[in-house]
Amino acid sequence: MRLRLFPETADANARRVIYARGLRATADGYVSILLPAYLLALGFDAFEVGVxxxxxxxxxxxxxxxxxxxxxxxxxxxxxxxAACLMATTGLGFAGLQEFWPMLLVAFVGTLNPSSGDVSVFLPLEQSLLAQSASDRDRTALFVRYSLAGSLMGAAGALLAALPDLAGRQVGVAPLPxxxxxxxxxxxxxxxxxxxYRRLDEPRMTHGPQRSxxxxxxxxxxxxxxxxxxxxxxxxxxxxxxxLVLWLFQTFDLSVTAAASLFFWTNLLSAASMFAAVPLANRIGLVRTMVFTHLPSSLCLIAVPFVPSLTVVVGLLLLRSLLSQMDVPTRNSYVMAVVTPRERAAAASLTSVPRSLAxxxxxxxxxxxxxxxxFGWPVLLAGVLKTSYDLALLAMFSHVRPPEEQRPREMERSALPAIPPRSP
Structure with missing residues (x-):
């Protein structure tokens, strides 16, 4: 069976958003690795990198x-x-500035993404648009394509983080320039x-009585x-x-090139796992898919700080990446499914903002x-908190099913043969 690049009901907006997402993910992939190396090269310490x-x-x-x-x-x-113009300004600002406070201002108002996923202002805008760009039946599949584009192109971008080292060896360019x-x-x-983005068409729901x-x-x-x-x-x-790159630099003296290779594979495994998200969600539901794939990855994090071998740490990080991202498209789809269509933009924003603040x-x-x-205290603390989140999510939302999950069960019940009343 041939895999469709886009779901059948996806419109042109969905294609344009996903193409743009892939481009941005390429840049995010190498920036998240080069950012700590660049800041350390400028003379900043670990706390200033964290700030x-x-x-x-x-x-x-x-x-x-x-x-x-x-x-x-x-x-x-x-x-x-x-937002795209702000992204361009952010890149030029970081390329041209070297003092801490001006760079901090650019970091705050700009679009740099230090994580493997998208946490920028693009995310809620694109999510609410994607939710209106395909039928409910194809919504989860569309969000999978969106996340898949981010993971695959993020993996390619991670490899680009090795370019400064390569330029230094082959051409003699200094690391900082x-x-x-x-x-x-x-x-x-x-x-x-x-x-x-210039070619996007505003969906009909943003006008008239159906406006968000x-x-x-x-x-x-x-x-x-x-x-x-x-x-x-x-x-x-x-x-x-x-x-995480900073911790690997400090603990195992990992090079930027080795980090680029590692996070290429973590992003690639995350992308591969996306193919299982839709069939798994169709079988066990969105919430259970989120929890049952995310929980083992959280346990991997708990183990990482106690392992003295870089090889084993890399293995645990690779295993985690194979499991940890299937909850992303299912979570996005779940949020869009349990609110009314006119509330989707606000719901995407109000679930993204506290996440970004936290x-x-x-x-x-x-x-x-x-x-x-x-010691990897941040990694250990993250693993413990993520495990608690998984268990709480299952307890609080396993009974809240979106309409498309309720219909099959109702159809199954209606298909059962009627039981005749017992005679007195």
């Missing part, structure tokens, strides 16, 4: 806070174009993404999801890819802990 990483996440949260409201006024196309060139490439990627609106009847469940997702995001911030606190703590001790 810079936190600023990128907190700034993204501040921007996404307004997404549910600006889509009402401006739609999706113009905010995405503005080579890394600055990669940030210029990041800026160019933002402009290339804008070319796709702030949360109404789904407010309670969205607030519960946002608070719980924040726990996962905070623990993820403790081990944002830039922080994840922004994590690197501050991790940078401080790594400054005090070489």
């Amino acid at each position: 810079m990483t936190a600023a990128t996440l907190l700034g993204s949260a501040s921007l996404t806070l307004c997404v549910g409201f600006i889509t009402n006024r401006f739609g999706h196309r113009r905010p995405l174009l503005a 080579a890394m600055q060139g990669m940030f210029v490439l990041y800026a160019a990627t933002g402009l290339a993404s804008a070319a796709f 609106e702030p949360l109404g009847p789904s407010r309670a469940i969205v607030y519960r999801m946002a608070s719980l997702f924040s726990v996962d995001a905070f623990s993820g911030g403790l081990i944002a890819q830039s922080i 994840s922004g606190i994590g690197p501050l703590i991790s940078g401080y802990l790594l400054l005090l001790s070489g």
